[in-house]
Amino acid sequence: MTFDLFDNLPEPDSRGGEHSEAIGPGAVVLRGFALSRALALRQAIEQVHAQAPFRHLVTPGGFRMSVAMTNCGTLGWVSDERGYRYDPNDPDSGRPWPAMPAVFVELAREAAAAAGYPGFVPDACLINRYTPGTRLSLHQDRNERDLHAPIVSVSLGLPAVFLFGGARRADRPARIRVAHGDIVVWGGPSRLFYHGIAPLADGDHPLLGTLRLNLTFRKAG
Ligand code: SIN
Ligand code: FE2
Numbered sequence: 001m002t003f004d005l006f007d008n009l010p011e012p013d014s015r016g017g018e019h020s021e022a023i024g025p026g027a028v029v030l031r032g033f034a035l036s037r038a039l040a041l042r043q044a045i046e047q048v049h050a051q052a053p054f055r056h057l058v059t060p061g062g063f064r065m066s067v068a069m070t071n072c073g074t075l076g077w078v079s080d081e082r083g084y085r086y087d088p089n090d091p092d093s094g095r096p097w098p099a100m101p102a103v104f105v106e107l108a109r110e111a112a113a114a115a116g117y118p119g120f121v122p123d124a125c126l127i128n129r130y131t132p133g134t135r136l137s138l139h140q141d142r143n144e145r146d147l148h149a150p151i152v153s154v155s156l157g158l159p160a161v162f163l164f165g166g167a168r169r170a171d172r173p174a175r176i177r178v179a180h181g182d183i184v185v186w187g188g189p190s191r192l193f194y195h196g197i198a199p200l201a202d203g204d205h206p207l208l209g210t211l212r213l214n215l216t217f218r219k220a221g
Contacts, residue, residue: 020114023164023176026150026188028115034154035181037107038207041156044101045127045213048072051098052090054129060084066134067197073100075124075220077143084143086124086220100125107183108152108217115185117150122217130160130212136197138165138173141218149219150187156180156215157208158200165194180205 020028034041054068057079071077075086076097090097104125112120124144128136141151155162155178162184165173171194178184186193200212 023174023184024166024186024190024193026116027164027184027186027190027193029176029178030111030114030183030185031179032181033111033114033183034107034156037103038156038181040103041107041154041215042207042213044103045215047101048098048127051095052076052093054127055092065136067136068129070127070129071125072098072104072127073122073124077124077126077218077220086143104215104217107154108215111152111154111183111185112150112187115150115152115187117185117187120149120152120217120219122149122152122219124218124220126216126218128214128216130158130197130200130214131210132158132200132202135199138163138169138194138196140192140194141216142192144218144220146219146221147191148187150185150191152217153184154215154217155182155184156213157205158203158210158212160200160212161198163194163196163198167193169194180207 018032020030022028052070054070056064056068058064060083078087108122109120159179162176162178163173164176165171
């Protein structure tokens with residue numbers, strides 16, 4: 001991937017320790033953007049978990065994913081032997097996924113706007129739970145109907161290395177450290193870029209202990 005593609009990137013801004021870093025065409029990391037809301041986010045995640053517990057999904061190839069997942073919003077991302085899809089119901093309970101907490105919707109909208117994507121209204125939030133050693137291999141987010149909307153990805157707890165590649169699986173990914181409170185937003189020319197998470201290192205986070213939690217907001221329907 002060449003770096004001439006970076007022409008239309010949003011200008012960095014700096015508000016009270018927050019700043020944004022361009023990581024690709026139409027892609028930024030908003031450092032510390034979620035920090036002030038971390039406690040409220042953790043509480044909201046606990047409420048979602050109480051209704052729709054984290055579980056290890058199985059890939060279409062029959063492998064159990066090491067990252068535990070749940071969802072909230074009108075659509076939830078699920079995987080099983082039949083493939084990947086969005087489902088309005090939690091397959092474990094047969095009930096609709098929990099509603100998206102207001103603190104989630106607000107944060108996702110504000111982060112998208114700060115990254116140059118105003119008017120983002122997510123209908124799906126995938127919640128990923130990592131423990132040390134777990135990883136998410138390179139993939140594209142391509143099950144969404146509307147590829148005009150960006151992806152907004154919030155990191156909480158233990159730091160991780162976000163792998164951000166290019167349009168082709170073979171593009172060598174950049175390794176970007178994402179810490180508690182950071183938000184990655186990508187869309188437009190990088191909407192279908194390959195990405196993943198390197199194996200999580202050991203650690204002990206003051207708010208989340210030995211966990212990393214990730215919220216991935218999308219407009220899926
Ligand atoms: C994802 O690609 O769905 C999650 C990425 C992350 O955990 O930061
Ligand atoms: Fe993804």
